[in-house]
Amino acid sequence: MVQGKPAYSLGKTLIISVAALAAMLATASATSAQEPAVVIPPPSLDERASGSTEIAVFAGGCFWGVQGVFQHVKGVKKAVSGYAGGTAATADYETVSGGKTGHAESVEVTYDPREVTYGQLLQVFFSVAHNPTQLNYQGPDHGTQYRSALFAVTNEQKKVADAYIAQLSKSRAFPAAIVTQVSPFKGFYAAEDYHQDFLTRNPTHPYIVYNDLPKIENLRALFPAAFRANPVLVFKAKS
Template identity: 55%
Template sequence: MNKFIASAVLTATLSACGTAQAERAVPIPAAKMDVPKTAGLQTAVLAGGCFWGLEAVFERVKGVKAVTAGYAGGTRSTASYDQVATERTGHAEAVKLVYDPAQVSYGTLLRVYFSIAHNPTELNRQGPDSGPSYRSAIFPQTAQQKAVAAAYIAQLGQARVFPKPIVTKLEGGAFFPAEEYHQNFFDRNPTHPYIVRWDKPKVAGFKAGFPSLAR
């Protein structure tokens, strides 16, 4: 469902029932394999449902210097919200993270991603949003990231920390920034019905589950 349509449906529900309780981070182990620390900033690209919530969570992670909402997996010519919403572009809503590996590792970012930023067991959907643009996908930016992501998915699968199989895929493709009105949407629209219902609980859950990582 288009998130703007979902927001209209949610307005009356939130007025009658109040806001949702904070989500809890799924207690998952740290990655056994990680990308070695390097000098300089690094980039990660992750997809897992609406990029508003992903952006909001990762903006609050210590060591993450910048977060950009955008599209990954399709072409530049179709990297717009109206086209991506048709579910025919191959794009996923995603975020690009610029982070300092001296402060936070790639494996730690993946731990937050799998634990609270989204549900990795939902296929082509997250919450009220359905379609391949809301899929769970990691877009490794280096061969090391690809190896670490693959190993961590396998590690979590073997540990059976989720009640259902992980459906997250490793994909290739460029990242394209989304429209300006999507950037920093959580902080600029704190009373938006979608933010209140789906994203504020994630942020609260992150802060509760990862206090040492939260800004």
């Protein structure tokens, strides 16, 4: 994303209808996203069933689009943009944007494994949310803060993630090597309020239209059974 605060803050946001969003998605799809979706198989190894909500942390470039994608996945109860990989002292947008904090722009996903598993979230992450073959950048955004990474909250998540990357690499699902890092989870720090729900609140922002709305359309097209039209938001829309 463009460095510094975005052109539209939460004080000047736009909430649109589902019909209007669908029209924008169609337009964005027609103009082509920078990172097209890749059809990939589901993971051969997945987590065991659990009766309680779980947390997973994904990093795949600008968190606006990654958050937006997971907010449209059934079974996801919350998706928060933030920072992972560094310390609390440096977990702010301006500092992280310098690329020297160890942080990656990330999204913390709270999900119900009875509705969607970690493996299924990984399939969406690799297929739709970002390009896992780009080292320390995503599209127009460059720097280690935009790296592809998975922060494993549990040992089981690490096993599933490592196995899936090996599976996709062996099958040559992508035209280049997968560079996604699998790292232990050490902490997540929520981003500033103006970054939360940014895709939904700013659907006409040029960055969102070109880079991120097509990801939502790809999610709907490739994973229709998992797609929810109304995203689960961090902040409730003002009436």
